[in-house]
Amino acid sequence: MSRTAPLELDFVQLDVFTDTALGGNPLAVFPQPGDIDSATMLALARETNLSETTFICGRDEAAHVYDVRIFTPTQEMLFAGHPVVGTAWQIFQQLPDDVQQIHLRVPAGLIPVWIERRASAPALISFAPPPVEARQELSDPLLLSSLCRLSVDDLDLGRAPAQVLLTGPRYLLIPVRDRAALERATYDSLLLREFDHQYGADQLTLFCFEPYREGSLISTRMFAPFHGVPEDPATGSSAVCLAHYLRAQGLVDDSGEDWFGIDQGYSLSRPSLILARANMQNDGSIEIRIGGQVVPVAEGKYRL
Numbered sequence: 001m002s003r004t005a006p007l008e009l010d011f012v013q014l015d016v017f018t019d020t021a022l023g024g025n026p027l028a029v030f031p032q033p034g035d036i037d038s039a040t041m042l043a044l045a046r047e048t049n050l051s052e053t054t055f056i057c058g059r060d061e062a063a064h065v066y067d068v069r070i071f072t073p074t075q076e077m078l079f080a081g082h083p084v085v086g087t088a089w090q091i092f093q094q095l096p097d098d099v100q101q102i103h104l105r106v107p108a109g110l111i112p113v114w115i116e117r118r119a120s121a122p123a124l125i126s127f128a129p130p131p132v133e134a135r136q137e138l139s140d141p142l143l144l145s146s147l148c149r150l151s152v153d154d155l156d157l158g159r160a161p162a163q164v165l166l167t168g169p170r171y172l173l174i175p176v177r178d179r180a181a182l183e184r185a186t187y188d189s190l191l192l193r194e195f196d197h198q199y200g201a202d203q204l205t206l207f208c209f210e211p212y213r214e215g216s217l218i219s220t221r222m223f224a225p226f227h228g229v230p231e232d233p234a235t236g237s238s239a240v241c242l243a244h245y246l247r248a249q250g251l252v253d254d255s256g257e258d259w260f261g262i263d264q265g266y267s268l269s270r271p272s273l274i275l276a277r278a279n280m281q282n283d284g285s286i287e288i289r290i291g292g293q294v295v296p297v298a299e300g301k302y303r304l
Helices: 038-048 081-092 141-147 179-184 189-199 236-248
Strands: 008-016 025-030 052-060 065-071 101-106 109-116 124-127 133-138 162-166 170-175 203-208 216-224 229-232 260-264 272-280 286-292 294-303
Touching: 008 038, 008 081, 025 038, 025 081, 038 052, 038 065, 052 081, 065 081, 081 101, 081 109, 081 124, 081 236, 081 286, 081 294, 133 189, 133 236, 141 170, 141 189, 162 236, 170 189, 170 236, 179 203, 179 216, 203 236, 216 236, 236 260, 236 272, 236 286
Parallel strands: 025 052, 065 101, 170 203, 216 260
Antiparallel strands: 008 025, 008 294, 052 065, 101 109, 109 124, 124 286, 133 162, 162 170, 203 216, 216 229, 260 272, 272 286
16 A cells, blocks of 8 residues: 655744844744645644744736745734745745835735845845734832732833734733843733733833844843744834833834834853834824844755
């Protein structure tokens, strides 16, 4: 009796939001997944055990539009930032140098992505995210300090309140006093689950105005235990919400064409740099761009 040959799927692994291998946030990309079903995609995401894995499921080469699905080890995502940057980088490698913009179609909508090729450094990939929805502001120091297991004195609520913001993923942003407080922080998973039920945010982003690297503005950490990611080394969707929050709260001025740096991943020994722009528009909306670099680190096949 003949045995059916295993299905072979090519994949690449990329480090995103870094210019150095083994930094940033790792991402697995399956460029040609064929007609595998959603359950198999989720199983592969569990197998890679990375914060996200993407599948390029369709393409309109003439229009430069690509259908992309994004999975954590536990679920499919409507949108996520570092998968957009890494997947777009992989697509750009197959395109002529004069192609400077593509679109990724994800469940949250069509995401425009640009490449800025550089002679002496990895290319910069940037994207315009889905709209941010700013929800409730919170200033209860006992609740907020308990969520991240810090003291009330570790918070920086005198500068700005904590707030729930959504851009597909749902975040609670909490300002803390300094990097020492940021490094001590963790999360109370039971309290975070209760918070999600009441306020509609299941991921926790802490930040302070003490960067790790010269030239950056912010340091941040992001916890997403209910997505199979106890802590993420670089989170583009969190940076989207943070950039919106900073501009809306008046903590940064319009960026224009300049970028400000968000440092993440140092607590995990995966230094990451996310670049952000935030510009207030005449109608009161805030235009966000997020950018970063990508380094390829591995490639191979899965046999199913």
